[in-house]
Amino acid sequence: MRPIITLTTDFGLDDPFVGIMKGVILKIAPEASLVDITHNIEPQNIAQAALVLESAYPWFPTGTVHMLVVDPGVGGSRRPLAVHSRGYYFVAPDNGILSSVLDAEAQCYELTEKEFFLEPVSNTFHGRDVFAPSAGWIAQEKKLFDLGEKINDPQTLDVPQPVVEGRTIRGQIIYIDRFGNLTTNIGAETLHKHLVPNQKPVIQIGEKKIIGLSSSYSEAREDQPSALVNSWNRLEIFVREANAAETLGVRVGDAVSVDSNESES
Amino acid sequence: MRPIITLTTDFGLDDPFVGIMKGVILKIAPEASLVDITHNIEPQNIAQAALVLESAYPWFPTGTVHMLVVDPGVGGSRRPLAVHSRGYYFVAPDNGILSSVLDAEAQCYELTEKEFFLEPVSNTFHGRDVFAPSAGWIAQEKKLFDLGEKINDPQTLDVPQPVVEGRTIRGQIIYIDRFGNLTTNIGAETLHKHLVPNQKPVIQIGEKKIIGLSSSYSEAREDQPSALVNSWNRLEIFVREANAAETLGVRVGDAVSVDSNESES
């Protein structure tokens, strides 16, 4: 079966950087299927890339190599990593970008074996010189322990978790998509566990109150903010056929709270 | 031969949605060649996607599976479709996006067999849960009648047609490309049928008059709007090495007329 390598970077699509990395990969793994997740991560926004990875990686066949290059520390002392976790491979700088898959079973290796890099390694483009060739070799079934040394202390990010106070869940906006839909860090499970059953939840964002959850975009009213549990299994705020981020003037990090609506039981 | 699946959506390239759909497809059809037509359809602009499909689908080998997801009705009652027409397969929501291939010979199926979907089907991302797996199964040579039930009433769009009044053809701008070139709904055939032979046509857009057709961009004068029959076999208005849409302040839907220039016979 053809190996699959996905690419997630902040390199954008204007410059030749992504194409160059694919050339390097195909020299090593000529049969690989290369799939772009996105190259439009905000420059050096590691937290955003970590969220994108979390939402995307499990939809691929196991064995897929997920390569991520959002790398403000390139050329410095941060380590390059290869990780095996949950049946997938990951190649990325050790800066927290892999947080969502770094559970207790994850096997983490620092990429130390320079014969698998392009030589000489530049100080500015490890995507080309370190991560692309490593992804290629893993796709060619090279073992991680041949590429480097096992480590037990990979970097992780402090991901903001929702806080439950009495009957109120306090969370925040963690991702805004192309349509302006607002994904929160409040998961479906948290909602189900903490809300009073058979009552419509009241979602508050800024001055706006949204009462109840829609089951789909097309069910919501067009002229006002609505909420639903989205394809990522998280609470999402949207405006039907409009851009909620613009309409509400909301950014990543803004607070969202959810209450049980006791007066309407 | 490797199956080909093309993707046309309004998902943009910033978010992981397109990559996720490709992961789903490759789980089912690991040998497929995946080709992006565009993911920058204006959000929920079904008419634009229908035009893009019309211009792109016939350039692929027959047997190609064209998947389109511009889907404002996701989660509502609109049907998911698979269509076989003119030697190609199409997978898309039943909202008119496939209008250009829905001729009398087209075989249309509603995708009803849920064992070919991802379970549970979300209410917000049928691209991932319904259309991607269906495209994958069709690429794997699953028959359409195994995926659903035949229907005879697919949705079609009212596409604006040019109107001929005496010697005047009245049409409109239907597409503006990256270069700002303005494609009209006036086809080469209509021009040839209704214009007086051996006379230069006079094209009017807003206050501007263009006399005669150029045979190529490089033949036209640089400082003024010109017209030609484009690669899509339609009348196009352009400004050589400039952006006609900006120069002329034109939008999709604006009127264009063509007359025979009798005074110059």
Add this chain to the structure above:
Amino acid sequence: MRPIITLTTDFGLDDPFVGIMKGVILKIAPEASLVDITHNIEPQNIAQAALVLESAYPWFPTGTVHMLVVDPGVGGSRRPLAVHSRGYYFVAPDNGILSSVLDAEAQCYELTEKEFFLEPVSNTFHGRDVFAPSAGWIAQEKKLFDLGEKINDPQTLDVPQPVVEGRTIRGQIIYIDRFGNLTTNIGAETLHKHLVPNQKPVIQIGEKKIIGLSSSYSEAREDQPSALVNSWNRLEIFVREANAAETLGVRVGDAVSVDSNESES
């Protein structure tokens, strides 16, 4: 081994043009791996495309077919070319875009054999009708001499070279990437040859002076412009974790000079 075809154009990703060319290629070369270098070359900026090609082509396996379509002269008298140089194939209009590979050993052919084009050839989209099918046939191991006639006078661009005056190297900005990093036309070799050893070079851009070279982005101070030799082996000016082009108000073509810093030996 699967043939590789790369694509570099100014077509953008909003319109279906790139997808259409890929369809044409896959009809002829169904096993080809298609890799986008970029489709966001500034409209008709041949010099920019030539630089992108120079930076990208050697990272691919030899035998790769590099196809470039930035083609303001489409439909006019400029010739379509296929070139074999340095182990790679190139397909492009004869407008200087291939300058970096047109050395004395390069074998250049004008594409004259119309049976390998799509018929009829439009006057506006040779990417679809001439270059895509030619790239496909070359990927299928068709010989260049079967596709056209040898020529010895391909167009080349006058690429601005740095000038050395005494101990001063005078160059210019030739490329600005997504991060706002400024690549100059001053190569590492020129720096090493003309600067006084063991002295920090002084780089001047506009009113700004930068003293010394950083070895990596992460080593530089965050609040001021810095310089290094980049992954392309050229002098680059950057601002750590910021956009140097915006910070400094610099454009392609702006002057940069480098001096040896005699007072600090």
